[in-house]
Amino acid sequence: MAAFKTLPTRPLGRNGPLVPRLGLGLMGASGMYGHSLSENERFELLDEAYKRGERFWDTANEYGDSEDILGKWFAANPEKRKDIFLATKFGIQRSPTPPGFGFNSTPEHCKEAIEKSLKRLGLPFVDLYYIHRLDKKTPIEKTMQAMVELKNAGKIKHIGLSECSAESLRRAYAVHPITCAQMEYSMFCTDIESPKRKFLETARELGVAIVCYSPLANGMLTGKIRSYEDVNKPGSKLIYLPWVKEENLEQNVRIIDQIDAIAKAKSVTMPQLALAWLLAQGDDIFPIPGSSKVERLEANLESLFVDLSEDEEKELRQLGEKNVGGRFQESTGFAFADTPAL
Numbered sequence: 001m002a003a004f005k006t007l008p009t010r011p012l013g014r015n016g017p018l019v020p021r022l023g024l025g026l027m028g029a030s031g032m033y034g035h036s037l038s039e040n041e042r043f044e045l046l047d048e049a050y051k052r053g054e055r056f057w058d059t060a061n062e063y064g065d066s067e068d069i070l071g072k073w074f075a076a077n078p079e080k081r082k083d084i085f086l087a088t089k090f091g092i093q094r095s096p097t098p099p100g101f102g103f104n105s106t107p108e109h110c111k112e113a114i115e116k117s118l119k120r121l122g123l124p125f126v127d128l129y130y131i132h133r134l135d136k137k138t139p140i141e142k143t144m145q146a147m148v149e150l151k152n153a154g155k156i157k158h159i160g161l162s163e164c165s166a167e168s169l170r171r172a173y174a175v176h177p178i179t180c181a182q183m184e185y186s187m188f189c190t191d192i193e194s195p196k197r198k199f200l201e202t203a204r205e206l207g208v209a210i211v212c213y214s215p216l217a218n219g220m221l222t223g224k225i226r227s228y229e230d231v232n233k234p235g236s237k238l239i240y241l242p243w244v245k246e247e248n249l250e251q252n253v254r255i256i257d258q259i260d261a262i263a264k265a266k267s268v269t270m271p272q273l274a275l276a277w278l279l280a281q282g283d284d285i286f287p288i289p290g291s292s293k294v295e296r297l298e299a300n301l302e303s304l305f306v307d308l309s310e311d312e313e314k315e316l317r318q319l320g321e322k323n324v325g326g327r328f329q330e331s332t333g334f335a336f337a338d339t340p341a342l
Contacts, residue, residue, distance in 0.1 A: 007053040008304055010283045012085075013179040014207025016158070017127070019085045021279055022304055023056035023211065023288035024049050024297070030064035037292055039069060046073050048294045050080060052301060058182075058211070058288045060089035060132055061113055062101075067120035075122055084127075087211075088117050089162065089182075091132035103135040103334060107146035114155055129156035130182055133163055134337040140168050141342045144175035151176070160211070163329065165336045166202035173206050180209040185285070187259070187277050187320030188217035188243070189327050197336055204284065212278055215287035217243065218328070221274040223260055226253050242325030251324050258319055268306050271296075275303035277316050 009018040029037050029045060037045065049055070059066040067088065074081050090113035091105045114129065129150065131143055150156045158179035161172055172178055181203055183192050192199040192210065203210055219225050220243050228246065231238035238244065243252050256270070263273040271289070278287045291297040308316075329335040 004052045005301075005305065007301065010286075011209075012128075012158075012211075012286065013177075013209040013284075016179050016209065017085060019056040019286065020054060020304075021283075021286060022054070022275065022301060023058050023087075023286055024054050025213065025288040025290035026057060026059045026066050026070075027063050028290035029292045030059075030066040030069070036064065039072070041292075042069050043073060043076075045291065045294060045297065046070075049291075049297055050077075050083070052298065054297065054301060055083050056085045056087075056286070056288070058087045060092070060130075061117050061120075062089075062092045062094060062132070067117055071120050071122040081123070086121075086123075086126050087128035087130060087160065088121070088126050089130035089132035089160075090114065090117070091130075091134070091162075103133045105131050105133065105135045105138050105140075105143045105339075107138075107142050110143060110146040111150065114150055118155065125155050125157060127156075128158045128160050128179060130160040130162050131164075133334050134161075134168060134339050136334065136337050136339055138339060139342040140164070140172045140339045141175055144172050148176045162213075163335055163337055165338045166198045168338055169199070169202055169206070169208065171339075173208070178206070178208050180211050180286070182211040182213055182288075184214045184327055184329060185210060185212035185278065185281075185287075186215050186217045186221060187274050187316055188220055188323045189214070190317075190320070191327065191336075199336065204282075209284045209286060212285060212287040215278050215289050216271055216274055217323075220244075220252065220256065220323075221259070221270060223256055223270045226256075240331075241328050242331075243323065245325060248325035251322070255319050255322050259316065262312065262316065266306070266312075268302070269299060272299060272303040272306055273316070275300060276306035276308055277313060277320075279303065280308045280313050 007020045012019045093102050147159045160180045162182040260270045263270045289300050
């Protein structure tokens with residue numbers, strides 16, 4: 001086996017398990033952005049991730065057949081299961097009627113969903129179970145009580161939340177410690193830092209790690225989106241991004257070109273620079289870029305070894321703040337979600 005660099009690890013949350021600073025997001029590999037990898041291609045991706053020490057894997061019950069593929073991989077590699085920190089989620093339900101999805105964080109759905117996930121995965125437990133979205137109808141305490149029951153039954157090891165408000169995080173934590181919160185965070189999306197939201201501030205007070213989804217701003221920070229045509233493809237959800245709307249794209253491409261110039265000056269790629277910027281925000285920050293090709297996985301892992309000076313971090317932050325359009329999640333009405341009082 002070829003020798004690969006040892007990936008740096010940090011505790012996932014206060015007194016949490018050690019995991020690689022960079023996780024592997026598996027949403028895109030299952031066709032959630034339009035193109036799905038074949039079963040063999042995904043097996044190769046998982047094999048190569050394992051070889052390189054990338055063993056913090058993130059999926060969800062609504063990511064197509066992702067859990068089924070993982071189940072087949074674990075069945076073929078039972079001795080490797082102990083090395084993988086596996087996260088999955090529940091709370092988003094696909095619907096045949098517009099907008100095509102809904103949210104359900106009831107205790108009943110929580111318990112039903114974990115049984116289905118474990119069956120697909122062929123596993124007795126998952127390492128981390130997220131409430132993917134709060135339905136804004138079910139008090140968070142009730143959902144958390146169900147999560148604690150699953151933990152006590154040995155079906156989950158750690159509890160996570162996603163797209164919740166600071167207040168929901170605090171209320172959830174009062175029931176049982178939360179290991180991490182999965183939130184959108186990138187150079188183009190720093191909403192969790194907002195004094196109005198107080199999310200990052202609250203998470204750090206409680207000792208909750210931040211797992212960053214869309215760390216490359218849905219592909220904007222790869223430099224590959226320069227026109228609407230670049231995202232207007234069958235099955236692609238990127239066409240809904242405010243960043244790519246006609247009135248916003250020109251300004252955003254100008255920003256991307258400036259970020260790319262900094263990357264070239266450092267002899268790194270723009271995605272590597274964008275991930276390194278997130279990593280520089282603190283040891284409690286864990287980006288999970290979605291990789292669908294081995295070469296991208298390898299390139300992303302190199303971001304772990306990119307150092308930024310304070311001036312570079314500040315310059316990149318200032319550039320990112322100039323983006324126009326905002327994040328897509330705000331349009332769903334379930335970003336930073338609250339729930340009714342118990």
